[in-house]
Amino acid sequence: MYDISNWWNSYINEDFIRVTVQLWKGFGVTLSLFFLTLILAIPLGLVLAFCTRSSFPLLKLPFRAFVYVIRGTPLLLQLMIVIYIPGIAFHAPITKWGMFGGNVARAYFFGALFAFVINYACYFSEIFRGGIENIPKGQYEACDVLGMTRSEAFFRVILLQVIRNILAPMSNEIITLVKDTALARTVAVTEILFCAYEFLKIDAIIWPLFYTGLFYLVFNAVLTWLFGIAEKKLSRYYK
Amino acid sequence: MALLEVTNLKKSFQDTDVLKGISFSLERGEVLAIIGSSGSGKTTLLRCLNFLETADSGSIQVDHHTIFGGDDAEAASVLASPKQIRKNRLYFGLVFQSFHLFPQYTVLQNLTLSAQLKALKENKALPRQERRQKAEIFRTLDQQAMELLKRVGLSEKISSYPCELSGGQQQRVAIARALMLTPDILCFDEPTSALDPELTKEVMGVIRSLKSSDTTMIVVTHEMDFARNVADKVIFMANGIIEEKGTPEEVFDHPKSPILQSFISNT
Ligand SMILES: Nc1ncnc2c1ncn2[C@@H]1O[C@H](COP(=O)(O)OP(=O)(O)OP(=O)(O)O)[C@@H](O)[C@H]1O
Ligand SMILES: [Mg+2]
Numbered sequence: 001m002y003d004i005s006n007w008w009n010s011y012i013n014e015d016f017i018r019v020t021v022q023l024w025k026g027f028g029v030t031l032s033l034f035f036l037t038l039i040l041a042i043p044l045g046l047v048l049a050f051c052t053r054s055s056f057p058l059l060k061l062p063f064r065a066f067v068y069v070i071r072g073t074p075l076l077l078q079l080m081i082v083i084y085i086p087g088i089a090f091h092a093p094i095t096k097w098g099m100f101g102g103n104v105a106r107a108y109f110f111g112a113l114f115a116f117v118i119n120y121a122c123y124f125s126e127i128f129r130g131g132i133e134n135i136p137k138g139q140y141e142a143c144d145v146l147g148m149t150r151s152e153a154f155f156r157v158i159l160l161q162v163i164r165n166i167l168a169p170m171s172n173e174i175i176t177l178v179k180d181t182a183l184a185r186t187v188a189v190t191e192i193l194f195c196a197y198e199f200l201k202i203d204a205i206i207w208p209l210f211y212t213g214l215f216y217l218v219f220n221a222v223l224t225w226l227f228g229i230a231e232k233k234l235s236r237y238y239k
Numbered sequence: 240m241a242l243l244e245v246t247n248l249k250k251s252f253q254d255t256d257v258l259k260g261i262s263f264s265l266e267r268g269e270v271l272a273i274i275g276s277s278g279s280g281k282t283t284l285l286r287c288l289n290f291l292e293t294a295d296s297g298s299i300q301v302d303h304h305t306i307f308g309g310d311d312a313e314a315a316s317v318l319a320s321p322k323q324i325r326k327n328r329l330y331f332g333l334v335f336q337s338f339h340l341f342p343q344y345t346v347l348q349n350l351t352l353s354a355q356l357k358a359l360k361e362n363k364a365l366p367r368q369e370r371r372q373k374a375e376i377f378r379t380l381d382q383q384a385m386e387l388l389k390r391v392g393l394s395e396k397i398s399s400y401p402c403e404l405s406g407g408q409q410q411r412v413a414i415a416r417a418l419m420l421t422p423d424i425l426c427f428d429e430p431t432s433a434l435d436p437e438l439t440k441e442v443m444g445v446i447r448s449l450k451s452s453d454t455t456m457i458v459v460t461h462e463m464d465f466a467r468n469v470a471d472k473v474i475f476m477a478n479g480i481i482e483e484k485g486t487p488e489e490v491f492d493h494p495k496s497p498i499l500q501s502f503i504s505n506t
Binding site: 136138139141142143144145146147148149152156157160161164236237238 | 289290291325326328329331332333335337339340341342343352353356357400401402416417420
């Protein structure tokens with residue numbers, strides 16, 4: 001007869017539990033990086049979008065240039081600059097900054113977060129700019145002749161149409177962000193891939209690497225599902 | 240004095256003079272049709288009246304109030320402030336050629352949105368004990384909106400979204416939306432030129448039915464039947480000036496200017 005305890009021992013063994021616990025911890029870091037980037041980059045992106053749309057060239061041009069540089073260079077490079085340049089060029093490594101209280105892991109995490117927020121804010125700002133510029137002029141004029149103020153028009157009429165315009169590009173970008181968090185491994189942030197790689201290095205087991213793929217896939221499936229719902233809700237108003 | 244008095248209104252874009260001194264007046268309850276060939280400045284005139292463009296000079300008076308320009312430069316600059324413009328443009332309503340309904344709101348909400356915002360602002364200005372309940376105000380507005388939708392024949396559509404309506408229905412909603420703020424003068428910029436003939440009849444019928452002793456309308460149109468049969472006055476514009484004005488009979492049956500004569504024989 002088939003021995004169930006044998007099966008248990010060979011598959012759900014000690015390694016599996018140890019790896020699972022460790023990967024969940026790493027995934028916690030991944031999620032923190034993901035959500036914090038999202039929460040900070042969206043408002044910053046909105047501000048950048050307004051700056052790059054400004055009719056005042058002294059505001060518009062420097063911000064356009066900044067967005068161009070950030071979008072035109074690899075995130076990996078930006079990560080390295082944020083993490084290593086303070087130490088190399090200014091003898092002030094971020095791990096020694098008072099605000100991190102000597103906690104090296106925290107210093108790397110926030111350094112990486114900074115680079116992610118700047119990078120994604122620039123991408124988001126271009127999406128927002130497109131979304132805002134795609135609103136027909138007639139919508140603003142209809143608000144005007146109905147006596148609305150600029151801010152009433154924006155918040156009561158324009159905003160939802162902008163959200164609808166940017167939903168598809170934003171969902172692409174956000175799913176890319178989920179996967180981009182893995183880049184933080186290169187600057188010693190202990191996200192999920194970092195943890196899996198430790199098992200490869202120390203215990204010489206490969207399968208945790210594939211196991212991380214499962215985490216990403218499930219999380220992206222949830223996001224895709226949520227965006228699908230939002231898209232369906234908003235498409236009600238349009239043929 | 241007339242309800243609307245427009246005096247020597249001028250407007251140019253860069254180096255093209257689009258309005259070269261427009262003067263006319265309109266009595267309460269009158270319907271004015273503005274006709275003229277493409278590029279003659281009809282839309283620009285309506286946009287100046289509704290403050291979507293700022294005229295360069297001239298004046299606009301409604302019901303004894305100067306709302307734009309005038310002789311007193313200081314008073315004119317006060318009138319140019321965004322707050323004054325927001326207040327003064329409510330003397331006018333504007334119905335656009337392509338409707339510009341708000342897609343995310345139902346028909347009813349399209350009508351009530353701006354009225355609600357306006358009521359809330361006015362309510363806030365009241366002393367505390369006189370403030371009325373928001374729900375009560377909104378209920379009254381809903382009733383007014385329903386009344387208007389009945390007038391334009393769309394009672395059953397109150398909870399539809401604009402994308403679910405035909406062009407003619409959308410334009411009728413847009414007309415009701417403009418009426419919701421009870422403008423003294425309702426302007427239409429080619430309200431039917433985005434519609435096929437059947438729907439044109441439907442919308443023109445609604446506009447005609449609005450005609451009453453206290454609804455004053457300015458209709459820019461290419462529908463000569465409408466101008467002839469519904470309007471009290473007709474203005475023919477050409478190259479930024481009023482080439483000819485008068486009653487429909489004068490303009491259509493006894494045109495004096497050669498440009499108007501050829502315009503009429505071409506349509
Ligand atoms: N924002 C603008 N900038 C520059 N030129 C403009 C602008 N708006 C209108 N014009 C010009 O002003 C002139 C009059 O335009 P307007 O739209 O008032 O004409 P119209 O009589 O309404 O014509 P149509 O019958 O085609 O609607 C046109 O030559 C047009 O090119
Ligand atoms: Mg026009």
